[in-house]
Amino acid sequence: MNVQAWTFILVGLSFALYIGVAILSRAGSTKEFYVAGGRVHPVINGMATAADWMSAASFISMAGLISFMGRDGSVYLLGWTGGYVLLALLLAPYLRKFGKFTVPDFVGDRYYSQTARFVAVMCAIFVSFTYVAGQMRGVGIVFSRFLEIDIVPGVLIGMGIVFFYAVLGGMRGITYTQVAQYCVLIFAYLVPAIFISLLMTGNVIPQVGFGSTLVDGSGEYLLDKLDGLSQDLGFMAYTVGQKTTMDVFAITAALMVGTAGLPHVIVRFYTVPKMSDARTSAGWALLFIAILYTSAPAVAAFARTNLLTTIADRPYTEVPAWFKNWEQTGLIEFEDKNGDGMIQYVGPASDIENELTIDQDIMVLANPEIASLPGWVIGLVAAGGLAAALSTAAGLLLVISTAVARDLLKKGFMPNISEKRELLTARITAGVAVVIAGYFGIDPPGFVAQVVAFAFGLAAASFFPVIILGIFTKWMNKYGAISGMISGIVFTAGYIIFFKFISPELNSSENWLWGISPEGIGTIGMVLNFVVAVTVSRFTPPPPDSIRALVDRIRTPGDA
Amino acid sequence: MPRDQYWTTNLRYLGLLLAIWFLVSFGASVLFVDVLDQARLFGFKLGFWFAHQGAIYVFVGIIFVYVALMNRLDQKSTSERP
Numbered sequence: 001m002n003v004q005a006w007t008f009i010l011v012g013l014s015f016a017l018y019i020g021v022a023i024l025s026r027a028g029s030t031k032e033f034y035v036a037g038g039r040v041h042p043v044i045n046g047m048a049t050a051a052d053w054m055s056a057a058s059f060i061s062m063a064g065l066i067s068f069m070g071r072d073g074s075v076y077l078l079g080w081t082g083g084y085v086l087l088a089l090l091l092a093p094y095l096r097k098f099g100k101f102t103v104p105d106f107v108g109d110r111y112y113s114q115t116a117r118f119v120a121v122m123c124a125i126f127v128s129f130t131y132v133a134g135q136m137r138g139v140g141i142v143f144s145r146f147l148e149i150d151i152v153p154g155v156l157i158g159m160g161i162v163f164f165y166a167v168l169g170g171m172r173g174i175t176y177t178q179v180a181q182y183c184v185l186i187f188a189y190l191v192p193a194i195f196i197s198l199l200m201t202g203n204v205i206p207q208v209g210f211g212s213t214l215v216d217g218s219g220e221y222l223l224d225k226l227d228g229l230s231q232d233l234g235f236m237a238y239t240v241g242q243k244t245t246m247d248v249f250a251i252t253a254a255l256m257v258g259t260a261g262l263p264h265v266i267v268r269f270y271t272v273p274k275m276s277d278a279r280t281s282a283g284w285a286l287l288f289i290a291i292l293y294t295s296a297p298a299v300a301a302f303a304r305t306n307l308l309t310t311i312a313d314r315p316y317t318e319v320p321a322w323f324k325n326w327e328q329t330g331l332i333e334f335e336d337k338n339g340d341g342m343i344q345y346v347g348p349a350s351d352i353e354n355e356l357t358i359d360q361d362i363m364v365l366a367n368p369e370i371a372s373l374p375g376w377v378i379g380l381v382a383a384g385g386l387a388a389a390l391s392t393a394a395g396l397l398l399v400i401s402t403a404v405a406r407d408l409l410k411k412g413f414m415p416n417i418s419e420k421r422e423l424l425t426a427r428i429t430a431g432v433a434v435v436i437a438g439y440f441g442i443d444p445p446g447f448v449a450q451v452v453a454f455a456f457g458l459a460a461a462s463f464f465p466v467i468i469l470g471i472f473t474k475w476m477n478k479y480g481a482i483s484g485m486i487s488g489i490v491f492t493a494g495y496i497i498f499f500k501f502i503s504p505e506l507n508s509s510e511n512w513l514w515g516i517s518p519e520g521i522g523t524i525g526m527v528l529n530f531v532v533a534v535t536v537s538r539f540t541p542p543p544p545d546s547i548r549a550l551v552d553r554i555r556t557p558g559d560a
Numbered sequence: 561m562p563r564d565q566y567w568t569t570n571l572r573y574l575g576l577l578l579a580i581w582f583l584v585s586f587g588a589s590v591l592f593v594d595v596l597d598q599a600r601l602f603g604f605k606l607g608f609w610f611a612h613q614g615a616i617y618v619f620v621g622i623i624f625v626y627v628a629l630m631n632r633l634d635q636k637s638t639s640e641r642p
Binding site for chain 2: 066071073074077078081082084085088089090093207212221245248249252253256276279280282283286287290293294297552555556557
């Protein structure tokens with residue numbers, strides 16, 4: 001059976017599984033639609049959170065990014081895991097104790113203000129749309145490469161599937177499909193990683209394998225060999241960083257705090273029965289995530305070594321079949337500039353000209369082919385990439401629909417809306433959001449990981465400070481919270497838009513504020529949010545006594 | 561246990577665990593990574609290992625330690641209250 005047949009079968013089976021699960025777990029009430037009735041087991045929720053949050057960027061792009069960045073890839077590894085520590089220790093238990101359904105719910109009630117709620121809703125929708133665009137793009141890439149379907153119909157199929165279970169099942173449907181999607185994606189990620197680790201180092205565990213010696217008989221450590229190869233070709237040594245310490249610090253912090261502030265992640269902790277379950281659940285979520293996140297740097301190092309040994313300085317006529325396959329998708333481009341028929345793949349420190357351009361997404365997508373693994377493994381990677389993209393897209397669409405149906409209508413403009421109509425509105429909003437997300441997927445503002453990285457900066461600069469101040473102080477008032485959120489998100493979005501869209505030619509370290517790139521600027525936005533919030537609250541009236549009682553209540557253990 | 565004491569104990573746990581969190585992530589993997597890279601752990605330079613592996617393991621550990629500490633504290637505080 002050929003690769004494409006395997007891909008159709010595995011992707012088809014996984015889709016049938018998601019639809020089956022969705023039909024079994026339809027939502028009947030708004031509480032089921034928003035938070036799955038608040039009755040999800042902590043371990044199940046941990047698994048669903050892991051799938052919800054590991055996106056197309058984690059699955060498809062991250063290992064590739066790391067393999068081109070070397071040690072600096074740690075910004076993604078640490079940024080996207082360290083945030084769970086903040087979430088488990090500082091946010092999740094208290095938000096669960098607070099109850100209700102959404103982040104704007106908390107902001108609106110804690111800051112006794114419709115304006116604060118409205119600003120939070122706008123931040124939630126803005127962040128979620130930025131993020132969902134990247135997911136739909138990921139769906140399109142997987143379809144176009146593996147099933148040889150154009151990006152447009154690929155995105156449309158993805159939209160159809162998400163529409164089906166997100167609109168029908170709400171949070172309840174999403175939770176159980178996400179559990180299925182986690183199983184598919186982690187299996188799909190680990191199988192090639194284990195195979196390649198075995199082939200290259202003889203070690204079954206990739207996390208250990210990439211610190212082992214190679215099986216080629218040289219007795220050389222894999223990472224030492226990779227450092228040597230990279231330097232010979234004029235690249236930086238793999239285990240050395242290139243970014244400034246300041247920039248690495250800022251990007252890592254922005255991603256960490258952003259993870260803790262992402263509304264679609266936070267809302268998952270409303271689905272467990274009680275406060276202590278929220279802590280446990282965050283622990284399980286990180287454990288499930290760590291399985292992929294500790295494999296990714298191993299995959300990155302293996303793929304990079306393979307690429308440098310099989311492609312660099314080889315005649316173009318002798319390249320392996322996968323090279324030609326991926327050339328057709330435009331993800332690899334070779335231009336024989338000096339006309340010698342050889343592939344010169346070299347870094348900036350080399351005297352000769354580089355002739356090869358490689359898209360980072362290839363490192364995961366083509367990895368099984370590069371290592372000549374069987375056809376079903378390649379099909380599995382396609383199914384895994386789709387699982388990662390669809391599960392995250394569904395979680396985000398739910399946040400958007402909840403924000404509109406509950407936070408804007410029920411709590412805002414139409415307080416007398418009936419439960420039935422509220423549920424219908426939530427479903428229609430989810431449907432409209434799917435369509436908009438699909439449009440972004442077909443005509444995206446940037447490549448997958450980059451767009452997603454900005455969503456984190458925006459979440460870090462808007463939600464995290466006001467939620468922390470709302471839980472850990474009793475004196476923070478509505479004036480501080482509102483001005484903090486607005487200044488954080490306006491500053492961060494402004495900086496990103498300036499360097500990415502208005503004047504991209506200026507986007508280099510000498511023009512950046514304190515050497516911090518747009519990816520890391522959310523950290524400064526967050527600090528600004530804190531400073532503005534605290535300053536403004538000093539000169540404005542303190543919150544009423546009822547708010548002090550509310551803060552006392554969410555700090556007290558127990559179910560009520 | 562009075563409510564204030566429960567809260568200050570919680571804050572103490574948080575301070576300690578977040579200090580560890582900061583040390584392995586921003587400390588070992590960012591600020592002091594080049595110093596630690598002088599040492600080796602099998603085929604890894606030590607700083608590189610923290611940045612690509614070690615810190616993540618510690619993160620998971622931190623959460624489960626906090627879960628255990630808080631479950632014990634919750635139990636103590638509810639059993640002492642009628």
